Amino acid sequence: SQQGEEDPQALSIQEGENATMNCSYKTSINNLQWYRQNSGRGLVHLILIRSNEREKHSGRLRVTLDTSKKSSSLLITASRAADTASYFCATDAKDTGFQKLVFGTGTRLLVSP
């Protein structure tokens, strides 16, 4: 079963606009990661945020983490058509003692030129 649930399930925007995706999870975590998947391809790691961090940036990506609400958001600024993909959050639950990543349901992002 999924640990994380992404919202929205699908998002359609124009190039240049910002895209925000949200992830909610159920248990305490060590870290939360975001991955991107182009259609039918392997997932690619975007960013990792640890449970003691609140915000992290990488290029046009900004990730926030609110452990009190068990939620995270991924913001892609100035989106491009090449950003069209599915985006997944993945959580590493705290009780396992080692990394076991469980992925959410994903957000399908479509960026139109």
Add this chain to the structure above:
Amino acid sequence: DSGVTQTPKHLITATGQRVTLRCSPRSGDLSVYWYQQSLDQGLQFLIQYYNGEERAKGNILERFSAQQFPDLHSELNLSSLELGDSALYFCASSLEEGELFFGEGSRLTVL
């Protein structure tokens, strides 16, 4: 290129058959993860190995088994295949905690 190699890329077989999916992790990575991705179930964690030993089990069916060999490559065996086993099977590797590197997947079609 993630450095993780999965074979075969595509596989078509019949119900009741058995298949083996192979994964070569990135050089130096000790952990191998297997995931199943289908339209209705999303991306499901199956099993994880670390340096040859099973470390964590997820939603892996009893008809499925896996192992990691001394050279760190891993195989996922799927037997008594059913139509519902049709999916993309991903292998990922990592050194320790943190970023997973995914292969391009093996697409299994069961007819």
